[in-house]
Amino acid sequence: MRREGSAFSGVGTVTMKELADNLTSTRMRLLELLIFVTGAGAAYSTIGVVKDQLSEYPFVFLLVFTYGHDPLPSFVAFLGFLIPIVAIALGFDAVNSEFNRRTMSRILAQPIYRDALLIGKFFAGLITLAVVLSALWLLVVGLGILLLGLPPNTDEVLRGFAFLLASIAYGGVWLALALLFSVIFRSAATAALASLAVWLLFAFFWQMLVPLVTVAIAPPDPYDPYSALHTINIGMDIARISPNTLFSEATLAFLSPTTRALGPVLSTQMAGAIRGTPLPLADSIAIVWPQLTALLASVIVLFVIAYVLFQRQEVRA
Amino acid sequence: MSEPIIVAEQLTKAYGNNIAVDHLDLAIPRGEVFGLLGPNGAGKTTTILMLLGLTEPTSGRAKVAGFDPLRQPLEVKRRVGYMPDQVGFYDNLSGVVNLRYTARLAGIAGREIDSRIDAALKRVGLTDAGRKAVKTYSRGMRQRLAIAEILMKQAEVAILDEPTGGLDPQATREFLDLIRSLKADGMTILLSSHLLDLVQSVCDRVALFNAGKLGLIGRVNDLLRQVLGGSHVIRVEATGPNLEGAIAAVPGVKRVTRDSGVLRVEAIDDLRPQIARAVVGAGGDLTTIAAGYASLDEVYTQYFEGVRNAA
Numbered sequence: 001m002r003r004e005g006s007a008f009s010g011v012g013t014v015t016m017k018e019l020a021d022n023l024t025s026t027r028m029r030l031l032e033l034l035i036f037v038t039g040a041g042a043a044y045s046t047i048g049v050v051k052d053q054l055s056e057y058p059f060v061f062l063l064v065f066t067y068g069h070d071p072l073p074s075f076v077a078f079l080g081f082l083i084p085i086v087a088i089a090l091g092f093d094a095v096n097s098e099f100n101r102r103t104m105s106r107i108l109a110q111p112i113y114r115d116a117l118l119i120g121k122f123f124a125g126l127i128t129l130a131v132v133l134s135a136l137w138l139l140v141v142g143l144g145i146l147l148l149g150l151p152p153n154t155d156e157v158l159r160g161f162a163f164l165l166a167s168i169a170y171g172g173v174w175l176a177l178a179l180l181f182s183v184i185f186r187s188a189a190t191a192a193l194a195s196l197a198v199w200l201l202f203a204f205f206w207q208m209l210v211p212l213v214t215v216a217i218a219p220p221d222p223y224d225p226y227s228a229l230h231t232i233n234i235g236m237d238i239a240r241i242s243p244n245t246l247f248s249e250a251t252l253a254f255l256s257p258t259t260r261a262l263g264p265v266l267s268t269q270m271a272g273a274i275r276g277t278p279l280p281l282a283d284s285i286a287i288v289w290p291q292l293t294a295l296l297a298s299v300i301v302l303f304v305i306a307y308v309l310f311q312r313q314e315v316r317a
Numbered sequence: 318m319s320e321p322i323i324v325a326e327q328l329t330k331a332y333g334n335n336i337a338v339d340h341l342d343l344a345i346p347r348g349e350v351f352g353l354l355g356p357n358g359a360g361k362t363t364t365i366l367m368l369l370g371l372t373e374p375t376s377g378r379a380k381v382a383g384f385d386p387l388r389q390p391l392e393v394k395r396r397v398g399y400m401p402d403q404v405g406f407y408d409n410l411s412g413v414v415n416l417r418y419t420a421r422l423a424g425i426a427g428r429e430i431d432s433r434i435d436a437a438l439k440r441v442g443l444t445d446a447g448r449k450a451v452k453t454y455s456r457g458m459r460q461r462l463a464i465a466e467i468l469m470k471q472a473e474v475a476i477l478d479e480p481t482g483g484l485d486p487q488a489t490r491e492f493l494d495l496i497r498s499l500k501a502d503g504m505t506i507l508l509s510s511h512l513l514d515l516v517q518s519v520c521d522r523v524a525l526f527n528a529g530k531l532g533l534i535g536r537v538n539d540l541l542r543q544v545l546g547g548s549h550v551i552r553v554e555a556t557g558p559n560l561e562g563a564i565a566a567v568p569g570v571k572r573v574t575r576d577s578g579v580l581r582v583e584a585i586d587d588l589r590p591q592i593a594r595a596v597v598g599a600g601g602d603l604t605t606i607a608a609g610y611a612s613l614d615e616v617y618t619q620y621f622e623g624v625r626n627a628a
Binding site for chain 2: 013102108111113316
């Protein structure tokens with residue numbers, strides 16, 4: 001059956017309202033503070049070490065992002081950890097709070113479709129995330145220039161930018177997940193806990209589970225060396241179900257230009273290659289293209305599930 | 318007469334085996350105040366949501382302001398103002414900002430928004446409170462803010478779900494006055510309530526609803542006559558042994574019921590003297606005897622008791 005009128009009328013209004021809410025909420029202030037202090041702190045402490053060891057490495061600037069200096073993890077590792085939390089905080093009460101405040105039926109009685117509400121809330125979350133991450137990115141790059149006394153070259157800027165886009169996509173996955181749970185659970189606390197449970201699973205337990213599951217599915221045959229390769233590949237496929245794995249592989253390829261492959265490489269495949277030479281950016285992108293596609297696909301799939309469930313929900317509380 | 322502004326034909330909504338609204342037929346002419354009455358769970362809210370296009374009917378059709386809520390929901394919602402049961406606003410924002418948001422959603426031109434909001438707030442008496450956060454508002458102020466939203470939209474039809482729910486008597490009176498003034502503007506108003514007496518005073522016509530079915534529909538006075546058959550209701554406050562029996566024995570008394578210490582007597586005529594004598598004769602102390610006016614409440618009780626007994 002056809003309905004008349006655009007599903008997008010009102011998207012802009014909802015986006016602006018939610019954006020204003022996001023940017024002024026106390027919750028967001030706290031998270032921004034957390035992410036800025038930890039992120040900038042990690043970068044700052046790294047820069048000190050990198051500066052002392054200014055090697056012949058052609059991509060010194062990228063070390064600011066990737067170098068982990070004990071006891072602090074690298075800036076990238078911090079982000080892999082913090083982005084999901086910020087994204088979940090932005091999304092876990094998006095839909096259910098409208099029901100709990102009893103504003104849902106009043107808003108939906110305005111001449112808009114439900115689509116506009118959900119899309120607007122998602123856009124607002126994504127824009128907020130992009131603003132926070134871009135600001136942080138600029139802060140770290142700025143600190144790097146100031147403290148290293150060395151500007152990044154074009155390739156480093158492009159790689160850093162690609163990394164920024166990947167981190168926004170990674171945040172999008174968690175935002176869509178939180179939005180989905182905010183549609184499913186009427187209680188905001190339940191939605192937040194469910195989102196955090198998924199985050200815990202992928203951030204901490206997945207890497208422990210992967211070897212167990214892999215050996216069960218594809219036990220390596222000690223007399224067949226290729227079966228060991230098969231086992232490793234299966235293990236990597238399972239690990240890549242986790243958005244955290246996808247994100248860390250993407251950042252590895254972007255920020256460590258010498259990365260030639262993300263899986264096992266046979267010595268025959270390395271014949272003729274010069275070890276330690278960096279790849280051009282286009283080749284690095286080609287290596288992680290599947291990872292980037294998978295991140296975007298997860299965002300879309302999660303959003304579509306949330307969308308379908310939301311369309312079927314009864315308006316009355 | 319012009320075409321009715323709200324029409325429902327055989328409108329039905331089933332949730333699984335549970336039928337919330339059962340083949341409802343309704344026609345409300347422009348400018349009328351129409352009351353949907355019934356207990357909680359009678360299908361009033363479901364009917365309203367179907368008229369707004371917020372719930373899909375299982376079968377049947379509806380037409381509001383000339384549009385089909387199922388296929389042209391945006392056109393319908395542009396012309397209809399809706400105040401849900403226990404209306405909510407964004408608490409941390411002011412009344413004005415809340416209205417501004419819905420004004421933008423409603424597609425009101427940017428330069429008109431503020432003047433329309435000011436006019437609407439003035440009309441409902443919230444000019445001063447408009448700049449304060451909604452969390453400081455009382456229940457009655459929230460309801461009035463919801464009415465301001467409908468005024469701002471310049472809606473042709475206002476649909477109010479339980480508009481007086483949770484209001485104190487003073488706020489209720491003010492609110493009913495507001496509804497009357499909307500009617501004076503020519504707005505068509507559909508309101509639902511389980512508080513029958515209140516509705517009686519503002520509605521042109523009412524429909525009694527029970528278990529998804531429309532029982533009676535018509536003017537309040539017509540219903541009173543139709544259901545109560547012009548019988549007299551007399552309220553008796555008295556203490557004494559077996560007063561019910563004594564009163565029931567008076568010729569012409571049809572029914573005696575006790576409702577929290579008050580005896581309610583239905584009789585074919587005004588039998589106050591006879592009843593007073595019967596009470597005194599039975600050794601009771603009579604404190605009050607009064608001719609109670611027949612209210613919609615009684616129509617309602619009587620009607621649905623009849624329905625239940627017949628089933």
